[in-house]
Amino acid sequence: MDESRLAARRRYDPEAIAKYYRKRPWLAIARTFNIVWSLGWFWFRLQCDRWSHRVEENKSKRATQLRLLLTHLGPTFIKVGQALSTRPDLVRKDFLEELTKLQDQLPPFDNAIAFQILESQLGRSVKQIFSQISSKPVAAASLGQVYRAKLHSGEEVAVKVQRPNLLWILTLDLYLMRWVAGWVSPWLPLNLGHDLTEIVDEFGTKLFEEIDYINEGRNAEKFALNFQGDPKVKVPAIYWRYTSDRVLTLEWINGFKLTDTENIKAAGLDLDSLIEIGVISGLQQLLEHGFFHADPHPGNLFALPDGRMGYIDFGMMDQLEQHTKETIATSVVHLIDKDYVELAKDFADLGFLAPNTDIKPILPALEKVMGNAMGESVRNFNFKTITDSFSELMYEYPFRLPAKFALIIRSLVTQEGLALSLNPDFKIVEVSYPYVARRLLKGETPQMRRRLLEVLLKDGKFQWQRLENMIGIARSDRNFDLLPTAQLGLQYLLSEEGQFLREQLVLALTEGDRLHTDEVGRLWNLVKDDLQPARLFNVAWDALTSRLIPDYSNNGKSPMPAEDRSAVKSIRN
Numbered sequence: 001m002d003e004s005r006l007a008a009r010r011r012y013d014p015e016a017i018a019k020y021y022r023k024r025p026w027l028a029i030a031r032t033f034n035i036v037w038s039l040g041w042f043w044f045r046l047q048c049d050r051w052s053h054r055v056e057e058n059k060s061k062r063a064t065q066l067r068l069l070l071t072h073l074g075p076t077f078i079k080v081g082q083a084l085s086t087r088p089d090l091v092r093k094d095f096l097e098e099l100t101k102l103q104d105q106l107p108p109f110d111n112a113i114a115f116q117i118l119e120s121q122l123g124r125s126v127k128q129i130f131s132q133i134s135s136k137p138v139a140a141a142s143l144g145q146v147y148r149a150k151l152h153s154g155e156e157v158a159v160k161v162q163r164p165n166l167l168w169i170l171t172l173d174l175y176l177m178r179w180v181a182g183w184v185s186p187w188l189p190l191n192l193g194h195d196l197t198e199i200v201d202e203f204g205t206k207l208f209e210e211i212d213y214i215n216e217g218r219n220a221e222k223f224a225l226n227f228q229g230d231p232k233v234k235v236p237a238i239y240w241r242y243t244s245d246r247v248l249t250l251e252w253i254n255g256f257k258l259t260d261t262e263n264i265k266a267a268g269l270d271l272d273s274l275i276e277i278g279v280i281s282g283l284q285q286l287l288e289h290g291f292f293h294a295d296p297h298p299g300n301l302f303a304l305p306d307g308r309m310g311y312i313d314f315g316m317m318d319q320l321e322q323h324t325k326e327t328i329a330t331s332v333v334h335l336i337d338k339d340y341v342e343l344a345k346d347f348a349d350l351g352f353l354a355p356n357t358d359i360k361p362i363l364p365a366l367e368k369v370m371g372n373a374m375g376e377s378v379r380n381f382n383f384k385t386i387t388d389s390f391s392e393l394m395y396e397y398p399f400r401l402p403a404k405f406a407l408i409i410r411s412l413v414t415q416e417g418l419a420l421s422l423n424p425d426f427k428i429v430e431v432s433y434p435y436v437a438r439r440l441l442k443g444e445t446p447q448m449r450r451r452l453l454e455v456l457l458k459d460g461k462f463q464w465q466r467l468e469n470m471i472g473i474a475r476s477d478r479n480f481d482l483l484p485t486a487q488l489g490l491q492y493l494l495s496e497e498g499q500f501l502r503e504q505l506v507l508a509l510t511e512g513d514r515l516h517t518d519e520v521g522r523l524w525n526l527v528k529d530d531l532q533p534a535r536l537f538n539v540a541w542d543a544l545t546s547r548l549i550p551d552y553s554n555n556g557k558s559p560m561p562a563e564d565r566s567a568v569k570s571i572r573n
Contacts, residue, residue: 012208014178014201021175028179031172035073042069063098070099071106075166076173078102078142082297096421100259100298108140114147114161121244129242133159141299143211143315148252155251157239158312162246166211174204199406206294206407210315213248219314220250226289232277234310253310255302258418264303272426275419277309279431282415286408287329287436290320294407296415318407324350332436340367351402362397 021028042065049055049062070081081102084091091099108114114137115126126133130149137145144162151157181196209215217238224235236251243249256263258278264271278301285292293300295316302310320328331346344359344366353359401409419426 012174012201012204014174014204017171017175018178021172027172028176032176035176038069038073042066059092059094063094066095067098067101070102074169074173075142075163076170076177078106082142082295082299102142106140106142108137108145109163111136113164114145117164118159118161118247121247122242130157130159139299141313149249151239151242155239157242157249158236158252159242160213160248160250162211162213170204170207170211174200174207178204199401202404202406206316206318209317212245213243213315214245216248216313216315217243217250219317222291223293223311223314223317226285226291227281230281230284232308233281234304234308236310236312250312253302253304253312255304255310257298258301258303258422259298260303261422267303267305269303269305269307271422273307274303274309275422275426276431278415279419279428280435281309282411283432283435286320286411287325290322290325292318292320292408292411294318294411296411296418298418298421301418316407318404320408324404329436332432335370338367338370340370343370347399350405352399352405354398354400357398365397 042062045065046062049058067081070077081099084095084099118129119125122129129151131152133149134147138148138158139146143166144160147159147161149157149159178197178200181200185196217240220235220238224237227233227235234253236253239249239251241249256267258264258274261271264274278296282292282296293311293314293316295313296311300311300313302312304310327346327349331343331350334340334343334346340363341359344353344362347353348355348357348359353362416428419428
């Protein structure tokens with residue numbers, strides 16, 4: 001097996017990699033020694049600072065040394081540093097400032113080598129392809145470096161060229177990581193060590209996808225298609241004629257890195273609005289499209305002068321199944337409502353608990369940990385607190401981290417860290433929960449309508465308070481218009497699919513041999529400002545006519561889909 005054969009595979013194959021390095025143990029031994037010696041020596045210098053009481057005096061020097069150390073150790077360790085650079089709550093400020101440079105200020109490799117790779121990949125000279133190109137890279141990242149250029153047709157482009165010998169470095173590090181995971185797993189609690197090798201394999205799979213620029217180009221176009229109707233998100237176009245598996249040419253994005261707060265403010269842009277765009281677009285990726293950017297650090301996100309958010313670098317992406325998207329949405333509602341029984345069921349559904357796990361012994365600990373994470377108010381919630389709390393739970397209870405969720409958690413924590421670095425007082429849940437509530441209330445798909453029923457009906461009883469909370473929180477978003485949601489809800493109630501909910505509402509209104517006018521009154525007071533009589537009449541008329549006018553495309557019938565009938569039956573039971 002050589003590099004060319006590995007590259008030809010274009011996929012991560014742990015067995016092939018292991019077979020190669022088992023026959024060349026000296027390579028693994030040399031790399032291990034380099035890593036252990038480098039990290040050990042840095043740790044020793046930190047200890048010396050503590051022993052000699054010179055921590056403050058040497059902190060700037062140590063921060064620079066850490067950045068240079070991670071750079072020296074290569075792409076795998078650089079990516080660890082990039083992840084840490086977005087966590088002001090984890091890393092002290094002096095280290096944070098240095099780690100931020102790992103996002104796009106790494107040492108570039110030689111121009112002559114870069115242009116040689118470019119020409120060999122595209123089969124033409126640089127002058128034949130570009131009318132002009134920057135004399136040196138405008139950015140250098142862990143896997144490649146970027147040049148600013150102009151095509152002969154006049155378009156301004158970014159040209160990303162992959163680092164040489166990248167495959168050797170990545171495969172050796174992945175081999176060692178997998179070996180360490182296999183060695184450490186038996187010494188850890190079963191639930192902690194169970195998926196360590198799978199997590200390394202997931203990481204390896206994504207790294208191989210990331211170094212295939214053809215794959216990145218396809219990801220960018222899929223991402224752009226998902227956001228094509230969104231006026232707040234910008235995705236660069238791909239120039240396929242000048243793209244290969246190691247060279248990527250894409251539209252140049254004129255903007256400011258999100259960490260460049262001075263220029264962002266000078267351009268008249270509002271930081272909180274940009275954070276909100278980032279959070280909402282991140283939630284859309286997870287809960288609507290299911291195709292999400294797994295590496296949203298500041299080097300990959302730009303603030304455009306017109307207020308849009310520009311995304312670049314689509315190498316590390318992942319796809320979620322519909323069922324996972326729905327379960328994540330409802331788990332957020334269960335968490336906010338402190339419904340720990342349903343939350344535990346969600347965790348089992350998502351794979352954080354093994355199938356058939358008895359959740360009763362777990363509930364008190366889950367309630368305690370999540371209660372502490374939430375604090376007295378939803379405002380105190382953050383993903384970092386949740387992940388820290390889970391690390392405690394995993395030692396005592398059979399929680400585990402599904403390999404699929406390693407990237408999701410990384411994406412969420414990175415986005416939150418970015419938001420906190422721009423505004424330490426920003427509360428991500430104040431944006432995310434209204435979005436989730438709106439998604440459920442709108443019930444735009446049969447799956448989401450089923451999830452809404454599950455949230456509103458518990459133990460056969462209608463949850464008035466939960467509906468009131470969801471509407472109140474959804475309305476906290478100034479851009480939320482209740483009328484379209486009300487229209488969708490009324491159409492659903494009048495449909496065959498909504499028969500079960502109609503029955504439950506009637507039972508709820510008359511539960512306990514009395515009319516529940518108080519609950520209805522509170523709901524009306526909550527929504528009356530949005531539901532003016534004239535607009536409400538139009539909504540009711542549209543819903544009624546859509547119900548009465550037959551759909552002749554299906555012989556005048558409008559039967560409930562089979563998946564909806566089975567879903568309603570399961571909730572009814």
